Amino acid sequence: MTVPNVIILAGGRGTRLPEAARDVPKALVPVAGKPILEHQLERLSAAGFSTVRLALGFRADQIMAFLRERGYSCDTVVESAPLGTGGALRFAAADLPGPHLVLNGDIIGDFDFPSILTSYVPGHALMVAHWREDTADFGLLDVRDGRIREFRARPAVPEPGFINAGCYILEREHIGRLPDGFSMLEHDLFPVLAREGRLVLHEHQGEWEDLGTEMRLRRTRERLGAS
Secondary structure (H helix, E strand, O other): OOOOEEEEEOOOOOOOOOOOOOOOOHHHOEEOOEEHHHHHHHHHHHOOOOOEEEEEOOOHHHHHHHHHHHOOOOEEEEOOOOOHHHHHHHHHOOOOOOOEEEEEOOEEEOOOHHHHHHHOOOOOEEEEEEEEOOOOOOOEEEEEOOEEEEEEOOOOOOOOEEEEEEEEEEOHHHHOOOOOOOOOHHHHOHHHHHHOOOEEEEEEOOOEEEOOOHHHHHHHHHHHOOO
């Protein structure tokens, strides 16, 4: 099964990265010698994806300059006002046929994209999930029979479980259910699909990091090497 479109949600301001993203957009924060975005583009290219669209917003000019300097031929769309993850995706996907492989712009991981595509069930959305022994920094996923049934708040004490790994497959019908303007996938779409039994889980067992906070970024840099 081939997913024709890849969309990276790279328009965030990086408000939880006040030091690392002080002068650059979050997608260009360096990790192990290269920006987060470049880690993602290299993985996608290695998996055979040739068409990638970036949903940009804050400091979009810096990201577009980076793409030109590195010779990347990504398509870009730029929101005129913050739209959230849901609004940004709806805006970016407006003229594209589905389904779409979607990545959050602040994650890196050795995703097995062919396996993810194999797990996709037409008519359903797919969320890649990652198992953590300590999920205190993340919301928990309630998983039953290979589907995500509910989204739970961060546990008050350390607890193992599945978390959202920030990689999805979504069809046009799913994206069309998002409201116009600002919306969040995590609040306005995924819980609805979960209640309907239409959110399939794909477990990622490899390397994965969320780089959305200074603490997570620092830990990853220490593990992978200098920025």
